[in-house]
Amino acid sequence: MSVPESQLEFGDVAPTEVTETGDTVVGKSPMQLAMARFRADRKSMVALGIVVFYVLAGLAAPLMVKVGVIDPYGINLDLLDEISLPVGDWWGISGDHWLGVEPGVGRDVLSRLWYGITFSLAISFTAAVIAMVIGVVLGIIAGFSGGWVDAIIGRLIDLWLCFPQIIMLIALSTIVLAFLTEDLGIPPGNGAQAVFVIVVLALFGWMPTARLIRGQVLSIRETEFIAAARLFGASRRRMWFREVLPNLWAPILVNFTLMLPAFISAEAALSYLGVSIKAPTPTLGNLLKDSVKFAQADFLYFVAPAFLLAVIVVAFNLLGDGLRDALDPKSSR
């Protein structure tokens, strides 16, 4: 039976049907179907392109610094005028400094932004991976076990969601930093700051994932293959991680892609508030913080980090949406 064209959702593929000529359409795996849907969505492809570009840039930056293509710390006082703004009408743009130089000490803006992407991405990626692991493990345990275990984890999630994240972060920073440096022996400074931000972002970011995964697991655990595994006497851990987990890759992927931009902007906000990595090490957040003062005096320096940050957050969000649509076309938008 065929579905009228008008009832097909965008990107949906009509069920296999026998064409008038009598040829059968070649069967496709769910993965192939999802890929096809994703490729057909142009905005997702653009977003993917931007994300890949950022990630490659982030990965390349340390190498570029090493071989001297970019220099985020080099000081160029000669490019500044007497009130320490970049010389010239175009914010100090030149062949050597494509986005001009920073007011104050004349460091190259492009280099600092580029290197800043590396730090911002590294921190948010690490934090998102940790949050994901916590969320998935707790979600599977809660969903699969049910009963009092589910109840406890459920309430734990509720409780955790009640903490005002940013305020806790700022309030805890001194204590946690002292713990990190004095008790765990992490050298004070930006190393400890980075660890602190990663830990706190992860600790306050896993709950939505856990909830989502629990919901998915509730339906998976009633399927036949789980019943079969149970009959064969599979251990609980085997059922959690060998039987259930492989069936969760779609929501995990989607959720991860949506969590990353949230963490990128959270990290920027924290940098702005002075809790995260501090200058001279660049992050998009602390560059933005420094540049706000120059909104009028050095417009390009002010706009560049904000623009980069906005683009990457939007791109990741579009990518996440596209992935969700492709992997789970039935979900409501």
Place this chain on the structure above:
Amino acid sequence: MGKFLKRTSVFTVAVAMAIGVAACGESDDEPGSGTGGTAQKGGTITLLDVPTNYEGTDPASIYYGHQIAGFRRLVYRSLVAYPISDDPVVSGTPVPDLATDTGTTPDGGKTWSFTLKDGIKWEDGSDIVCEDFQYGISRSFDENIVHGTGPGTTYISTLVGTEGYTGPFTSTPAQQKAFDEQAVTCDGKTVTYNFTEAFPDFPQSVASLFVTDPYKKSFDKGTKNLYTVFSSGPYKIEGNVFDAAKGATFVRNENYDPATDDPENLRQANPNVWRVELLQDQNPIFDRLIADSGDDKTALATANILSDKYSEIVGPVAERTTKVASPYTRFMQINNLRVTDQKVRLALTTAIDRAGGLKVLGGENYGSVSSTLVSASTPGYQPNPAFADIPESGDPAAAKALLAEAGKDGYPIKVSYGQSDVTDKLFALFKQNWEEAGFKVTLNAISPDANPGYYTQMSEKDKDTDVFYSGWASDWPSLLAVTPVILETENPGFNYGYYSNADVDKLFAEARTAIAAGDVDGMIEKAQQADALAGEDAAYIPFLQQSNYFLYGSKIGGFLPDVASSFYPDLGAMYVK
């Protein structure tokens, strides 16, 4: 942000640190472009500021320079005061105010006596009597009344019989009796201060600070009076209350008799009304002054122009600015207990690009490169001969040679500074300079909300720091209020570098002897020699002289930052055009 305006001491400096960039350039233009016109009576002048620059209006709690300068002209008279003048020597020499003379001392500064004028009155019409002075200074011993902002009470801690004395509210009757009979005594109209050791600068401290100001006992409600003003000057606040969040309006005080004052030199009292208008943020203050519309034409800011507004100070706006050398200098102190090699210390100074550092902080609007820790506004200022030949942009090659000579190439130093966006950039530069010269540099940025605070950490003798960013402004315009505070071995002041040199100490002692004998030139000569000697030891790293850079409305006349006002706007001669 926002507190800078204090006159010195440890507090001041910490505070100035917190703002980093707020000030600016050179005192090349003639100060007070308005002084040429004739002063007119009448009108209203508005002072725009932020609440954090007014942490109290009780005289014993005031230590911010702009507030001392302003309140001395409007409401709080004292025994002696500094006159309005663009001549630094005139303006830096106290003249009689409530007293008939500038103080007499029979014994080289241990005992000081002042005789009060006739007809001096409080705003309620009652006479200002000797006991008011006795009472005023006694409440400056109460920690709760001085309100933490601490107006230099170290200067009065050497009064006789004040050991353990904690002010009139909390001391035992025996302690109070000892204070009244020994520390400050009254004999009719003569008030006498007795110190355990010679204090030749006492009249200057009276003029410069409010710790010795008179206070009317019947008006005193202790700490509840933090935001009250009980005037002895030409203006008063109706209802006596200064609103900590909004400010206040000062109107004429009809019980003030100009005949008891020296109006021309101290208080011309031109406008009919002064308003202090407090805003929550500094930015709109300068936006309003730049716009110069309506009532803002007769407004001014007592704070320095924010560095991010510099690019808007052009054309006609720039004509409404005044730039003068401030009492503040910035330098780095070297921890002499750890960096014991003179060549290494000299290499630290030789390596840095001071001109570049100045640029980072805001360039010529912020100040000028200096080669000493004495402000150019202090009488007797001279560049330190030991540092005068070091190029302003540094000489890393020479520094490298010095380090090699000492056999200390790769010498590790830990550098501390109070963290801000600007100091981060500044020390990124200095780190590069020092590394070029062969030092191994670790930066230690101390957060503004660190507990204990930056200067408290730096005051520790065993701090883990070799070099630290520092600053100072003298409480009164005298070399003895600067160099010994930072370089003398046994000084309760600011010698956090723990520099110690018996010859330098001896020169300071000789300078004190000279001033006690009234020999100002002798004092200056000895103090200059002491600074030069410390320079030969490379005891500190000179950096820059800060400027004050003010913006005011187009209808303000008589705008003059002078020595008397610590180079904040002197309200004494200001008028509405």
